[in-house]
Amino acid sequence: MSVLALQEYEFERQFNEDEAIRWMQENWKKSFLFSALYAGKFELRKPLVLWSLTLAAFSIFGAIRTGSYMTFILMSKGLKQSVCDQSFYNGPVSKFWAYAFVLSKAPELGDTLFIVLRKQKLIFLHWYHHITVLLYSWYSYKDMVAGGGWFMTMNYLVHAVMYSYYALRAAGFKVSRKFAMFITITQITQMLMGCVVNYLVYSWMQQGQECPSHMQNIVWSSLMYLSYFVLFVQFFYEAYITKSRQMAAAAAAAATAAAATAAKKRE
Template sequence: MEAHRIFFERPFDYKYAREYSGTLMTPTLWITAAYVILVFGTKAYMKDRKPFDLRRPLQLWNLGLALYSGAAFLIATKEILSTWFNKGLTATYTDINSFYEGTCGAWAYLFMISKYYELGDTAFLVLRKRPLLLMHWLHHLTTLNLVLAGYHYDTHLYSWLLWMNTFIHTLMYSYYLLASCGYRLPAGFAKKITTMQIIQFCIGLSILAHIGVLKLFTDREVHCNWRMWWGTVFMEILYLTLFSHFYYVSYIKDGGKKFVRDQNEKKQVKAQ
């Protein structure tokens, strides 16, 4: 199959894009295995070496992801609100074919592709010798495979996952961009982003619960097979657990001493 057809043929061919995404599933498993090996291999390699100064590449990286996320969020917002007003809220995560067609469809495909790109976040952490959390690398590799499968199997609840994720990533990568440029931002902003991520997972689980009820007790058409439903439920619970634990350790345990300590360490790094 020809990947260039997806972006250079008009109108956007969702059926072809779905078929092509299916050919990526096995290679992506190999990519995620290589990702884990490279991440921990590089981490071991960097153990006795000085961190790289990657400030300028990091700024460009964060700028690109902030701009992409903002554009994708605006395009998704238009399509979701249009479906909401015309067909009702439930249709926005059960039967929203228009989300995967035309301009929005191309951006939905880009969202899937962006999950490969975002694996690079980890390279900046490892090469700059920043803490590598289980939450970070596990979230990246599982999200990549889950989004790819969701796209291939025509899982319409992913319209909401894309919508929420791109909104949070717009704020998150903008925050990272400003921080990498040396701007001092309110200390509580990172805490608010983590809070929004936790809320995102709770909303996702609520949508999944409603979809489960619809599939069990109604004849309504729902674009979500049971395998994707169970897989997404598992991942959302996993993410909720990981991010909630991070929130507790960082902002609640011992009065949030870890958060204060991390902020002081960042100030020391900037002063050097």
């Protein structure tokens, strides 16, 4: 079939190829800039320090404010009230930090940008975690579901420690490997506690008690927390146990080689 016989769409007919060619003649050298930006590795140390410090400070304040509220409810009204009471979403103090929490999940996607620009390895756990937390937190906030106070407070606490660690690392401080292990353990614990909260909400709902949520939310939340638990356990094993064994094996091999070399010299 002849090209001339093809049906033309309006946007195709109105396209100005002369302007397109003229623009390309004037700007084609920008392709080198785009290629350099794509291929280059950026240190971004100072922006990363500022970014991590900002998120650390935000998470610390959030953890203090929501943690104080949840502790007060837990101590004065009991566990069930702390899980099921929707006042976390509209209380005089907690309402701000609840809304700030869900909104913060959008800018936190910027973590991935730093990883990409610095040419570091982007693992599945990282982007999966960021995307699903954003989707679930916005989805749940609109319904003011039970358990939200615990979910948000735990996340604030973990992020307060995690982003403080990132800021120290970005600033060039040498931080103990055990601190990184501790952070991953707290993340694993958070996922287990999330499952426990979901179970409590489900149990109280089944008993006909006032614990406002719905099965769809509980199912999605439980699947999310369970998947996080599996992925963080896998990460812990690969990052700390497997690597420790590899480092120990390499050290042993190096020691054996050094001993063999010394023995030959004595001969």
